[in-house]
Amino acid sequence: MTALDQALDDSDLPALLDLSLTAAIAAADVIKTVYARPFAAETKADGSPVTEADARAEAVIIEHLMPTEIPVLAEESVAAGRIPLLGRRYFVVDPLDGTKEFLKRNGEFTVNIALVEDGRPVLGVVLVPATGRAYLGGPDGAQACETSAGAPVEMRRISVNDSRPLRIVASRSHGHAALAPLCETLDVTEDVSVGSSLKFCLLAEGNAQIYPRFTPTCEWDTAAGQAVLEAAGGTVLTMDGLPLRYGKADLKFLNPFFVAAASEDLAIRAAAEMSRLVA
Ligand SMILES: Nc1ncnc2c1ncn2[C@@H]1O[C@H](COP(=O)(O)O)[C@@H](OP(=O)(O)O)[C@H]1O
Numbered sequence: 169m170t171a172l173d174q175a176l177d178d179s180d181l182p183a184l185l186d187l188s189l190t191a192a193i194a195a196a197d198v199i200k201t202v203y204a205r206p207f208a209a210e211t212k213a214d215g216s217p218v219t220e221a222d223a224r225a226e227a228v229i230i231e232h233l234m235p236t237e238i239p240v241l242a243e244e245s246v247a248a249g250r251i252p253l254l255g256r257r258y259f260v261v262d263p264l265d266g267t268k269e270f271l272k273r274n275g276e277f278t279v280n281i282a283l284v285e286d287g288r289p290v291l292g293v294v295l296v297p298a299t300g301r302a303y304l305g306g307p308d309g310a311q312a313c314e315t316s317a318g319a320p321v322e323m324r325r326i327s328v329n330d331s332r333p334l335r336i337v338a339s340r341s342h343g344h345a346a347l348a349p350l351c352e353t354l355d356v357t358e359d360v361s362v363g364s365s366l367k368f369c370l371l372a373e374g375n376a377q378i379y380p381r382f383t384p385t386c387e388w389d390t391a392a393g394q395a396v397l398e399a400a401g402g403t404v405l406t407m408d409g410l411p412l413r414y415g416k417a418d419l420k421f422l423n424p425f426f427v428a429a430a431s432e433d434l435a436i437r438a439a440a441e442m443s444r445l446v447a
């Protein structure tokens with residue numbers, strides 16, 4: 169048995185959640201420094217944009233997480249070909265999710281850190297640098313807080329709201345033709361477009377009920393948001409009705425299409441309908 173296969177001890181999850189929040193706050197400081205002045209963007213091999221903020225924020229996060237000796241799967245490292253050996257437990261990091269929104273300067277971008285165990289995200293932090301708000305999910309439920317002068321303040325519990333009318337939230341930059349028929353079938357009365365993993369957070373704090381994803385995402389785009397949403401009482405299912413899982417064997421870390429929802433019932437209904445629409 170290698171160190172990577174050893175039995176998991178979840179007693180350290182609260183400390184790892186605190187550490188993730190500290191790392192996310194430090195990354196947000198770096199991102200805000202770049203955001204406040206002119207910056208250049210490059211295009212990655214997959215066609216998506218990247219800026220110096222992505223690389224610098226990722227370096228800060230890895231520096232914070234390294235003492236834990238838990239492997240870190242991070243978006244920019246993977247793009248550069250640096251993929252660690254992943255065991256039963258690993259961190260997943262997207263230092264700047266919503267880089268397109270960062271370039272548009274609309275504030276809809278996030279720092280994302282999650283811990284995956286046996287294919288499931290067990291804790292996550294999503295931080296919005298533009299507002300300082302952070303969302304946390306872990307074994308003790310979901311919380312939101314403001315961050316000020318490098319520290320969390322005003323920590324409060326959040327939870328999903330699965331009441332009607334249904335509000336749907338979708339990608340601002342990656343839409344899909346199946347959204348309109350899906351809204352009609354599910355009797356959705358309101359829809360809103362938002363960039364990045366903020367979509368999971370809107371569901372987790374009860375401000376929307378459904379987030380269908382018909383366009384590609386990678387593990388780092390969803391792990392932290394899924395941890396927050398599930399801790400708040402929500403569900404994330406793939407089109408075959410199974411929970412969205414992590415640790416793809418192909419080393420591309422691409423997620424299948426999925427739906428995040430405020431309740432399991434709604435997720436099951438939406439997944440079945442989405443599967444019919446894209447068949
Ligand atoms: N063709 C593709 N393959 C993989 N991921 C993609 C993709 N197109 C978009 N994404 C992912 O979708 C994320 C943006 O999501 P949204 O549209 O909800 O804001 C991007 O995050 P980054 O900004 O971190 O690159 C990117 O990882």
Ligand SMILES: [Mg+2]
Nearest residue numbers: 262265266389
């Ligand atoms: Mg991303």
